[in-house]
Amino acid sequence: RKSMVAGGHAVRSVRGQLSGSHRRGCAGEAEEDGRSCELPPPDWNIWLGVAAAAAAAAAAAATQETMLQARSASDCTAGTEDEGDCKTDQIRSRGPRGKCGGRQAADTANESRPGQQDDEEVVEEFDALKPYAECSEQFIQLYVELFRALGRLGEVDRTESEWRTIGDKCIKYDARICSGVLAVLCHNRSYEQLQPFLDEMLANGFRYEVSVLRMLVDCCLRDGNVIQAADCLLLAYSHKPVIDRSLIGRIFNQLFRRKKIEKALSLLRSLQQEGFEPDSALANSLLNCTRQQKRVDLAWKALKEIEQFPSEIAIDNITGNLLVAHLAKGMPLQEMQQYKERLEKTGFKCGELGYTALVSAATKAGDLDRALTLYGEILSRGMKPSHEIFVSVINACGKFGALEKAFDIHEHMALCDMKPSTSTFNALINGCRIAGDVERLREVIDTMEYMEVSLDVVTYSSLVDAYGKIGRVEDAFATVDRMIANGVEPSLVTFTHLINAAVRAGHIDAAYKVFELIKQRNMRPNVFTYTTLINGLAKRGEIERALSVLEQMRATDVRPTIVTYSTLLKVCTRLYGSRLVEDVVRLMEDDLKYFDRSSLEQVHVLYGHYSLPFSCEAVEMIEQVLAES
Numbered sequence: 001r002k003s004m005v006a007g008g009h010a011v012r013s014v015r016g017q018l019s020g021s022h023r024r025g026c027a028g029e030a031e032e033d034g035r036s037c038e039l040p041p042p043d044w045n046i047w048l049g050v051a052a053a054a055a056a057a058a059a060a061a062a063t064q065e066t067m068l069q070a071r072s073a074s075d076c077t078a079g080t081e082d083e084g085d086c087k088t089d090q091i092r093s094r095g096p097r098g099k100c101g102g103r104q105a106a107d108t109a110n111e112s113r114p115g116q117q118d119d120e121e122v123v124e125e126f127d128a129l130k131p132y133a134e135c136s137e138q139f140i141q142l143y144v145e146l147f148r149a150l151g152r153l154g155e156v157d158r159t160e161s162e163w164r165t166i167g168d169k170c171i172k173y174d175a176r177i178c179s180g181v182l183a184v185l186c187h188n189r190s191y192e193q194l195q196p197f198l199d200e201m202l203a204n205g206f207r208y209e210v211s212v213l214r215m216l217v218d219c220c221l222r223d224g225n226v227i228q229a230a231d232c233l234l235l236a237y238s239h240k241p242v243i244d245r246s247l248i249g250r251i252f253n254q255l256f257r258r259k260k261i262e263k264a265l266s267l268l269r270s271l272q273q274e275g276f277e278p279d280s281a282l283a284n285s286l287l288n289c290t291r292q293q294k295r296v297d298l299a300w301k302a303l304k305e306i307e308q309f310p311s312e313i314a315i316d317n318i319t320g321n322l323l324v325a326h327l328a329k330g331m332p333l334q335e336m337q338q339y340k341e342r343l344e345k346t347g348f349k350c351g352e353l354g355y356t357a358l359v360s361a362a363t364k365a366g367d368l369d370r371a372l373t374l375y376g377e378i379l380s381r382g383m384k385p386s387h388e389i390f391v392s393v394i395n396a397c398g399k400f401g402a403l404e405k406a407f408d409i410h411e412h413m414a415l416c417d418m419k420p421s422t423s424t425f426n427a428l429i430n431g432c433r434i435a436g437d438v439e440r441l442r443e444v445i446d447t448m449e450y451m452e453v454s455l456d457v458v459t460y461s462s463l464v465d466a467y468g469k470i471g472r473v474e475d476a477f478a479t480v481d482r483m484i485a486n487g488v489e490p491s492l493v494t495f496t497h498l499i500n501a502a503v504r505a506g507h508i509d510a511a512y513k514v515f516e517l518i519k520q521r522n523m524r525p526n527v528f529t530y531t532t533l534i535n536g537l538a539k540r541g542e543i544e545r546a547l548s549v550l551e552q553m554r555a556t557d558v559r560p561t562i563v564t565y566s567t568l569l570k571v572c573t574r575l576y577g578s579r580l581v582e583d584v585v586r587l588m589e590d591d592l593k594y595f596d597r598s599s600l601e602q603v604h605v606l607y608g609h610y611s612l613p614f615s616c617e618a619v620e621m622i623e624q625v626l627a628e629s
Helices: 002-033 044-076 080-092 102-109 116-132 136-153 156-164 175-186 191-203 210-222 226-238 245-257 261-273 280-293 296-307 317-327 333-344 352-364 368-380 387-399 403-415 422-435 438-450 457-469 473-485 492-504 508-520 527-539 543-555 562-575 578-594 597-610 616-628
Strands: none
Touching (some): 136 156, 136 175, 156 175, 175 210, 210 226, 210 245, 261 296, 280 317, 333 352, 352 387, 368 387, 387 403, 403 422, 457 492, 492 527, 508 527, 527 543, 527 562, 562 597
8 A cells, every 4th residue: 555655656756757858858859840749658667666666665764763763662661760751751742731742632633544644645546547557467456455445444335336337357356356345345334235246246256265254254243144144154165265164163153152053053064065074162062052052852963963073073071061961951861861872972971960960860750770870880980979979879769769778878978988968868868758767767867966967957857757657746846846946947848747747646736736837937838738737637527627728728829739639529528428529629620720731630530530510611621631632
């Protein structure tokens, strides 16, 4: 640009000098010969040489000026005294407003941006030199400089008109010219406005360059059109340019951020058909996006796509474990195991996070064998099980009747130099509670006290429930008293277990007192609390009190379950005849809309077994829901 500006000034100067000397020479000869004097056309090569010399001189002057400025700046900060002198000079140069350079700053604000005058001179020189260009290469150089200057000046309309008026196709569709025009348009137009220019250029032999591709993608992403950016990338890749992998990664990252994983998979397959080879970074990003989408089908699609990558892919252990931990919450256990095995073929190694989620999923699914298999797999790999894995496996063993295995794993935990915590002991206590082994439960609590492991609300609640199941209601109440004395606040679960213990032992009045105590402590009884009391009253034959509690339950917007109604219906049918049955059925019909499919199936069974007097509308609603399911 500086060469063109300096060259233009030099050409005008030389032209004036040559014209003056030529006219003077021609005038002398004309006076002698009587001929007229005309100026011959200037030689382009002479102009270009003079322009180059002028540009070199301008560059040398600019370099010298830059060096002088740098030297003065370094001198100004060289030492303490020089720094003080420099600051003194700044103070002296303050304007009347009291700020350093106040007048100069105000004057500078009114000036044009740096380089604007040079760009305007480039445009002027283009208009001056354009009539004298003799070949395509000279025109191309002129237009390249022009479009750069117009882009900095923001004159988009002038850019469009100049490109449209180029008559020579060799010049118009030259890669440098097209790139310069697109550079101006990409910064000032949307992709839809660019499309006609782009189509015309491509139809006449223009091929993408990396710089042009970046500008087009930036234009699409600036408009927020990541789908169009992906299509633009695919279109460019079909022309076989040299594509920067970072640019491809940028588009995929934008697709992943916008959760357009299906579009990303489609783009990936299309690029692979064009010869693109994905890498491990792209595979890990794809799996991370799959995890955020929370869709199992997309997780399988992504894994199948990764398995087809031609190059060797290494899935990052963090990415893989996060994905396994997330999918284990919603994917069926058997399917999750298959997914893990196929994922491990890509170099991923399941770690503590992944195994913890898998063991927890097996426990929730009631698959004790699978939980123990995973535990053995952890040991066979030389890994040390985490505290969460120990708790999950012990809890699964106690929950599904393998109490001895639970105690064995608890001992292995101690051999691993891992101190059992309250949650670990609670898992053992829960197993003892389910098995009804109160003596062993007391031994666990004694061990906790000996090891100075604190007893929490879960520990005391499990002990209360265990006492209630074997009819030791006095010990259950004594446990609650001890709990309060030790500074542990009973929870709603604790009081619910206490109500159940009192009802089992036939102490209905005691159960009612606990129920009232819950309200006094500003606790809101839940469906389990109400159902426990109602079932206990119904089984004891106190159906009127049970229906009264049911009315209180419905008045507080706590919805009765099928368990609540089934117990009442069994007691009413056996003891009280049709009158109370009809009352219960009317209440149940009002709550049918809140029942899920499995509850409606049980209602349908009760309807057929007891010949319940349901209305026709209720029967049709139940049958319709079951038919749709």
